[in-house]
Amino acid sequence: MHRLLNRQLQRHIVPELRDDARLGIFLNAIDHYYDQVEEERFLLENALRLSSQELSQVAATAKRDQMLLRGVMDSIPDMIFFKSSDGCYLGCNRAFERIHSLSETQVVGKTDFDLMPVELATDLYACDQQVLTSGREYLSERWITNQEHQHQSCVEVLRTPFFGADGQVKGLIGIGRDITERKHSEEAILHQANYDSLTELANRRFFHERLLHEIKLSKRSKLPIYLVMIDLDKFKQINDELGHDSGDALLIEVARRIKCCVRETDIVARLGGDEFIVAIANIIDPKDVKIIAQKLVDALVDPFLLGIDTALISGSLGIACYPNDAQDIETLVKHADQAMYYAKKSGRNRYCFFTPTQAEAAIKQRQLM
Numbered sequence: 001m002h003r004l005l006n007r008q009l010q011r012h013i014v015p016e017l018r019d020d021a022r023l024g025i026f027l028n029a030i031d032h033y034y035d036q037v038e039e040e041r042f043l044l045e046n047a048l049r050l051s052s053q054e055l056s057q058v059a060a061t062a063k064r065d066q067m068l069l070r071g072v073m074d075s076i077p078d079m080i081f082f083k084s085s086d087g088c089y090l091g092c093n094r095a096f097e098r099i100h101s102l103s104e105t106q107v108v109g110k111t112d113f114d115l116m117p118v119e120l121a122t123d124l125y126a127c128d129q130q131v132l133t134s135g136r137e138y139l140s141e142r143w144i145t146n147q148e149h150q151h152q153s154c155v156e157v158l159r160t161p162f163f164g165a166d167g168q169v170k171g172l173i174g175i176g177r178d179i180t181e182r183k184h185s186e187e188a189i190l191h192q193a194n195y196d197s198l199t200e201l202a203n204r205r206f207f208h209e210r211l212l213h214e215i216k217l218s219k220r221s222k223l224p225i226y227l228v229m230i231d232l233d234k235f236k237q238i239n240d241e242l243g244h245d246s247g248d249a250l251l252i253e254v255a256r257r258i259k260c261c262v263r264e265t266d267i268v269a270r271l272g273g274d275e276f277i278v279a280i281a282n283i284i285d286p287k288d289v290k291i292i293a294q295k296l297v298d299a300l301v302d303p304f305l306l307g308i309d310t311a312l313i314s315g316s317l318g319i320a321c322y323p324n325d326a327q328d329i330e331t332l333v334k335h336a337d338q339a340m341y342y343a344k345k346s347g348r349n350r351y352c353f354f355t356p357t358q359a360e361a362a363i364k365q366r367q368l369m
């Protein structure tokens, strides 16, 4: 280009001037200048080509990294989500999508109030706030209903804050694990530890625990608690005559009948064998205990239909009162047992209240043995 310009200048300059040494210097300077520009242009073009190559390499690497990160996130079985400080979802992984039956596109930019039932959303909002306001981790456990498949799963979520360069909380990362199976087995273990497997009533251990709680309440309310010990009369005969399975069926029916005679808040337990116990709290008029005890006696004499057989049985009941008869559970149960024993001795199919003479008689009997 500059050579063309140089030629143009040479042509239009008058011949005398063309030999002028100063003009020659000027033209050479132009020539040199254009050479320099050409070189710079070449370098610049080269640099541009190289940087655009680098740029596409960087972009390719970034894309590869992003895909790798996405692949890793999606293959993690725990659910992952990110939220901004105003509670809007920034992203989530596949496990999150699966648990909630929601795609990432449905989620991003939305809050829990846009996506979940209001009760759950309020609950999750409170969990988020724990992290966003304190800047500390927070572990929560929630039952979530999958709207699409209508099944419930229990999810344990660890929320961790993330910070900006200014040190302020900018949002949170949640990592959640489906612990439904663990929860179910924990519940089963707890049920096994607290309930009698045959009748589904509370067992001795759980009865003790619940009675302790009732005693605390009674101390405040100043209302007594009555323990009613129930032992079936001649139950062994049922087993012997009709078989163990029929005996089991009868015990199940006894449990059902006992529960029908008391309030839902009263504690009904099977202590073992054919022995049951009921704790009746909040009794204002002691006459009510007599009414309940008689109801229990009557309920047990009703015939039991056991397959093709009909069984007749009765029960002997002993009653002790907290705090009048004893202040600790062990003595209270012992007194109810002594009263029950007295009912058996007095002809069965009845209830008896504990009296101190029964305790004296029991001591004497033990001394004779």
Ligand SMILES: Nc1nc2c(ncn2[C@@H]2O[C@H](COP(=O)(O)OP(=O)(O)OP(=O)(O)O)[C@@H](O)[C@H]2O)c(=O)[nH]1
Pocket: 198, 231, 232, 233, 234, 235, 236, 237, 239, 243, 244, 245, 246, 247, 248, 251, 272, 273, 274, 344
């Ligand atoms: N079917 C069944 N029988 C049981 C179970 N646990 C204990 N038994 C039986 O229940 C019977 C309890 O008998 P006892 O309370 O000792 O005596 P009883 O025949 O009821 O006579 P009294 O109590 O003196 O009126 C025993 O034969 C035990 O083997 C059970 O889970 N199922």
